[in-house]
Amino acid sequence: MEKEITAREAADILSELADLMEIKGDNRYRIRAYQNAARSLSSVSEELKVLVAEDRLTEIKGIGEGLSATIKEIFATGTADQLEELKRELPAGLLDLIEVPGVGPKRAHQLYYQLEVSGVEDLKKALQEKRVRELEGFGPKLAKNLKEAVARYESFQERMKINEADCLAERIGEHLERKPELYLKYTTAGSLRRRKELVKDIDILMIPADPESDGLENHLRELEGLHKVESAGSSKITLVLESGVKVDFRLVAEDEFPAALIYFTGSKEHNVKLRQLAKEKGYFLNEYGLFSRENRENREDSEGREDFAERGDSGENEDLKDPEDGEYREDLDLSESSRGGNLGKKSEGDAASGFSSEGDESAESGIYHFFGLDFIEPELREDRGEIEAARKGELPDLIDFSDIRGDFHLHTRYSDGAYGIEDMAVAARELGYEYLAVTDHSKSLRIASGLSEERLREQLEEIGRLKDRISGIRILSGIEVDILPDGGLDFSDDILRRLDLVIASIHSGFNQSREENTGRLVEACRNPEVDIIGHPRGRLLGRRDAYRVEMAEVIEAAAETGTCLEINASPSRLDLDDLLARQAASRGVRLAISTDAHHTGELSDMRLGADVARRAWLEKQNVLNALPLDDLLEFLA
DNA sequence: GCCGTTTTCGGCCCGACTGTTTTCAGTCG
DSSP states (O other): OOOOOOHHHHHHHHHHHHHHHHHHTOOHHHHHHHHHHHHHHHTOOSOHHHHHHTTOGGGSTTOOHHHHHHHHHHHHHSSOHHHHHHHHHSOTHHHHHTTSTTOOHHHHHHHHHHHOOOSHHHHHHHHHTTGGGGSTTOOHHHHHHHHHHHHHHHHHHTSEEHHHHHHHHHHHHHHHHTOGGGEEEEEEEHHHHTTOSEESSEEEEEEESOTTOSHHHHHHTTOTTEEEEEEEOSSEEEEEETTSOEEEEEEOOGGGHHHHHHHHHOOHHHHHHHHHHHHHTTEEEETTEEEEHHHHHHHHHTTSHHHHHHOOOSTHHHHHHOGGGOSOOTTOOTTTTSTTOOOOOOOOSGGGSSOOSHHHHHHHHHHHHHTTOOOOOGGGTTTSSHHHHHHHTOOOOBOOGGGOOEEOOBOOTTTTOSSOHHHHHHHHHHTTOSEEEEEEEBTTOGGGTOBOHHHHHHHHHHHHHHHHHOOSSEEEEEEEEEBOTTSOBSSOHHHHHTSSEEEEEOOSOTTSOHHHHHHHHHHHHHSTTOOEEOSTTOOBTTTBOOOOOOHHHHHHHHHHHTOEEEEEOOTTTOBSOHHHHHHHHHTTOOEEEEOOBSSGGGGGGHHHHHHHHHHTTOBGGGBGGGSOHHHHHHHHO
């Protein structure tokens, strides 16, 4: 059965249609109509199925008879004749071309029709050969900027945002779980497991049920979205997806799993430190296990891995794993049961499926404990002092998503959000929160329909009414007030004072000097009405660098004034990043993790923010929204 | 292509910024 098209997906198709129409040079107002329709369609709360069945699409603002017919066609067939025709006419690469910052539809049009540039690669070549000079409006500076933009585009192409990587990993997991007989266990490793904000490829560690069988390889060949199997050996299978993303499967024996998981989780720097520790103790560590150096010599005389796979079924490994034993005895020869003995963990039987992490921790902790270290969470494994801290028993008690009690930064239909206050509150309540703050844009941000004083008053009234109607979650009134180019705020203190919570953010004047931007943020910190500085560095991953700002000064100002800094959990921002958040916390600044959700679904981006916080070594007490409601209210007062 | 209504077609969001120009076009948000 065909997959049913959702409103969101239909909206995406309309957007694509609009993009192609734009490149082709269609009527701009017609294009805008498509874009408008896409936007309103993507934010309808009703199911597309229902809207189509009841022929009520034209009730949606921006959708008339024509677009209603197009949307019905998309719902019925998954595409539209118009779109297919445009796709035949214009190369697909043009859609990539307009993803390059600085190239919009007009320039893409020029490039394609005058220079036959039909993709990013072509553009790169045309820039190198200086052919773009032939085009009207393309001067030397633009050429230089485009060169940089292409370089950034390409480097970004190599890495995907963590939420995209999560999606892919989930899809692969679903595919694997259709044939659970193929493996004993699998789990993600690499930078995805360390929860880095950008991920280059996906590493999956697996214990195959039968290393000799080619069943796994054959099953992987049926993965949806597969471009090709790049390599397939006994210990590694590499897939290339249509999106260009590589997926590495590392295949290990059961007893190799703990060491392999540490090795493939990395980081490289962390692993180097661990291996140094091993050496000091007269052992060595690699992806197959932890070995005494003495036996290593023996091993090199014999044949390698086969030897390891044979051992490991004796009971010693279980003893090693038992935390009740405390420190491993120095005299314990890890390889006594056979050559190459290691700290393997026997399968728990039911741990066979899913990206389980419980089992992973206990598997790995044996090795850490052996070195006299506390277990080190994957998010900390960057050689940023975690090994030293683990030795002293001073690792942080990391914050967890389950510690989060509310969200401070979200938008509703009052500005550029897709849902009403009530919808967002109910969705937040479903996440188990105690509170949320409604923080729409302020008046100067016209592009996002920023609130006038009047609209803000209306919103306050609605929040007042909802407080009685919605139980189980407290709705706080707030605003994301613009820090204006001159450093002032978009609303007077008198107005801000009436709100429960104020976030101040920069959305304009990005090109001011370092001193000016720093001054704007410091001034915002000093305003007693401001509780949180929103997305302090203003970066958009892969699209826009952070604006110039001296964060150390901002952090000091935040520390002095008790202002919180935001960890914006939107996967395109993740701003502050792990390093700056850690720096801020070390200066005593509290961090507010918030999603900047414009949609109910985006409220769950909170997990990504929590990941950043964990990478920043944050504990509960460093995080404003880990506070219970009463403590929060006291803080805000 | 949609909307509103001046019921039959004209107007459709807009300011900042950059780089190209010599008064504006393209992009971005």
